[in-house]
Amino acid sequence: MGIKAKRAKKEEAADNIFWTTMADLMLGLAIIFMTLFVLAMTGFTQSSVNVKKAQVEASKELAEKLKSENIDAQVDNMTGDVKISNLELFEVSSYTLSPNGKKLLDKLAPIYVNTIFSRPELINNIENIVIQGHTDSQSYAGLKTKEEQFTKNMELSLKRANSVAEYMLNTNYDKQYAPKLLKMTTVEGKSFTTPVLTDGKEDYAKSRRVELRLKVKEMNIMNILTTGYGND
Helix, strand or coil: CHHHHHHHHHHHHHHHHHHHHHHHHHHHHHHHHHHHHHHHHHHHHHHHHHHHHHHHHHHHHHHHHHHHCCCCCEECCCCCCEEEEHHHHECCCCCCECHHHHHHHHHHHHHHHHHHHCCHHHHCCEEEEEEEEECCCCCCCCCCCHHHHHHHHHHHHHHHHHHHHHHHCCCCCCHHHHHHHHHHEEEEECCCCCCCEECCEECHHHHCEEEEEEEECCCCHHHHHHHCCCCC
């Protein structure tokens, strides 16, 4: 009985050592994972801050440069999004750029591209530069349903956005940026889905516009965990 008891105690001790070792291993792995996670989140936050800082700086610089050139366009100082009235670009119901519209883009496009692309920390984290066409919600004569009105305005807004994109790509911006600009540029027609409201009512003149919008990439946490960097 004594031998059996000793053997049982040895086996029990061996089991305890095994489970203790496994517990220590799991605890060690948990600590390592938490450390990596904290480091990754710190890097993630700093990367996000750096990108946003560059975006704000570029936005303010862009607004100042357009103002100094007397270019009639509205710039969001936080995002760099630019709004241009259709009255500055097109004749009524037309998607062909007017002479004044071409003159405006001849000045605006190089300033826009050169300012945005001059900051690597920003441009390396931009997914798309979206050129959006917008219309107001006033009805076309002869179209009976809301759906017909929507699709007619969608067609016009898309063609206007495409006209602006086509012209911008051929302006005198710094051509070292051309490969990335061609890759990033997309066009959208928004019809009358996002009207501009003043005191709760649609401002038809402001609703008719073309917008240049920066779509910044979302930081990928798994990319940061494996590489230590954002979506560069």
